[in-house]
Amino acid sequence: MFPSQVKSTDVRVLVIDDEYLNLDLVQSLLGPTGLHVLRANGGQEGIEMASSESPNLILLDLMMRGVTGSQVVERLRALDRMRTSPPTPGA
Numbered sequence: 768m769f770p771s772q773v774k775s776t777d778v779r780v781l782v783i784d785d786e787y788l789n790l791d792l793v794q795s796l797l798g799p800t801g802l803h804v805l806r807a808n809g810g811q812e813g814i815e816m817a818s819s820e821s822p823n824l825i826l827l828d829l830m831m832r833g834v835t836g837s838q839v840v841e842r843l844r845a846l847d848r849m850r851t852s853p854p855t856p857g858a
Contacts, residue, residue, distance in 0.1 A: 785828065
């Protein structure tokens with residue numbers, strides 16, 4: 768993707784990591800391309816931001832303290848299933 772293409776759309780990238788240095792690094796690499804970089808410090812914050820911000824792409828550290836990357840994936844998949852499932856009759 769060329770930077771001029773990125774700037775014409777609002778591409779939101781959520782970066783989830785528990786290390787500020789890694790968040791800073793990814794921000795410094797992606798920010799200048801015109802991507803809108805959202806930063807989450809840890810798994811729980813990442814889940815909350817993914818739910819509220821609807822990013823186009825999520826970059827996720829799998830080896831985090833607290834809520835791990837694998838747990839983030841499981842929870843986001845569960846949330847997505849809840850949003851896309853048809854309503855249950857009588858519920």
